[in-house]
Amino acid sequence: MDEAADIQRFVLLETLRLAVPMHMVEMRHWSPAALSAVAGDSAETVGSHGDALQFGGKHCAEAFNALARGLASTALTAWGGVTWQGLHWCTVPDCVGPDGDHPNPFPELVKPAPAPRPIFDLHLPDPEAA
Ligand SMILES: [Zn+2]
Secondary structure: OOHHHHHHHHHHHHHHHHHHHHHHHHHOOOOHHHHHHHHHHHHHHHHHHHHHHHHOOOOHHHHHHHHHHHHHHHHHHOOOOEEEOOEEEOOOOOOOOOOOOOOOOOHHHOOOOOOOOOOOOOOOOOOOOO
């Protein structure tokens, strides 16, 4: 990577380091459906204008905000948060990162694991013997 790309990446990550938590605070009481809608809209915007993040242009701010809001809404809904480009956001205060302890936010929804299916060896007839 050249120096300009390194600087551009540094600026993107440092601004996301600020913007994503700000959006998380704004959206922290939103319903999962509303957060999911934000994530979907953000993915669409980043998908169609993501090149503006790299090359600039009139959609650069829109793409950046969509990326930050998408990461924030995902961090608020996904068990374990979200990790992108080495940055991690989640709902666990003082989280150490993606490998940190992320308790299940919805333990009532966890179904017990089903019993394993029985396994039988089935011996097929030898085609040479027929
Ligand atoms: Zn975390």
